[in-house]
Amino acid sequence: MKKIIVPIDFSDCSRNALKNAIMVAERMNMELILLHSFMLPVATTDGTPLIVGSMIDDLQKASESSMTDFIKKTPELDRVKYSTEITAGLLLSALTDVLEKHDVAYVIMGTHGASGLKKVFMGSNAYTVIKNVECPVIALPEDADITKMKKIAMSGDYKHSPAAHSIEPVIALTKAFFAHLSVIHIDQDKDLEHDEIEIAKSLEKYLKKVNHSFHFKRDYDVEDGLLAFSKEENIDLLVMISRHHSFIDRIARGSETKRLVMDIPMPLMIMPE
Structure with a gap:
């Protein structure tokens, strides 16, 4: 077990x-x-x-x-x-x-x-x-509650094709709670490139057994865009993979101008790559 x-x-x-x-x-x-x-x-x-x-x-x-x-x-x-x-x-x-x-x-x-x-x-x-x-x-x-979570968001990096084992923990969690998984990609560019579309399609094959959707949001600041999406969609759990440690480091050093964004109560799941 x-x-x-x-x-x-x-x-x-x-x-x-x-x-x-x-x-x-x-x-x-x-x-x-x-x-x-x-x-x-x-x-x-x-x-x-x-x-x-x-x-x-x-x-x-x-x-x-x-x-x-x-x-x-x-x-x-x-x-x-x-x-x-x-x-x-x-x-x-x-x-x-x-x-x-x-x-x-x-x-x-x-x-x-x-x-x-x-x-x-x-x-x-x-x-x-x-x-x-x-x-x-x-x-x-403190005081976070994921016991009834219905909305999970995973940061989708369409520049790297994920291995099945690297996203299995979030798939299993999504299935166990009958939740919806939103794969959100934040980029400065207006449109996805061909390679990024292909990587998004490769993700699709892993997610067939869970309720899911793909989202693309344009933002010059990746972390601002990701956290704003989580707040707008009332996300219960935000999932990231370990290659995004730079994101976590920037949160730890965050400036006063980002305080309102950073202070949303957000349970976070980090998965090893």
Whole structure:
């Protein structure tokens, strides 16, 4: 059975991510892994790092106790199979270890205090995870809800022909929620070139079993056009592939003039290429 990893820090934000993940697991017949990582206490003696073993044991026990309480307060977990992983160290390292041991379909995680895309990527764990793991990551701004999603938008790059495996995660998600998938291409040019039309046709063969449509929007700023489309169409989940990291980087550095656009509450899914 495929797994979904949900990073847990015992906050309301991670509880919301977990509730969304429960619905995804239920719809897709997957098992959840609740992952918590804690930082190691480090003291210095003559400049030499020293980790106190008893402190690690105490933190491990405290984390296990917090996880037990967290689970008790999330009765929705009774609807799915789940397991827990608690480990010392950085979240990225913990995620990498779990990914190596399990067949993971998605990572679903919350983003603290994030009401829009720009805030999601400003020094957050989500940004670090998205940039470094070879697994689809769904990043959910605080209070986001994809449990009833009906509209998914995928950024269509008509300059590269996609491999079937690279878009399978979004196709599976679209089917599971009986949603509509909008493939949106933003370009400065007025019309698509012949090669771009052919690549769009190659996408069509992968999408025959899902309700979908293709959209072309002219905009001199790709990210502005993509986010504007998502807002106009009331998109529940925006999907991008990893080659668009430059888009994410620009959001993280975004200027004041783009604040209104960047602050739309938008769940985001990044898929590895």
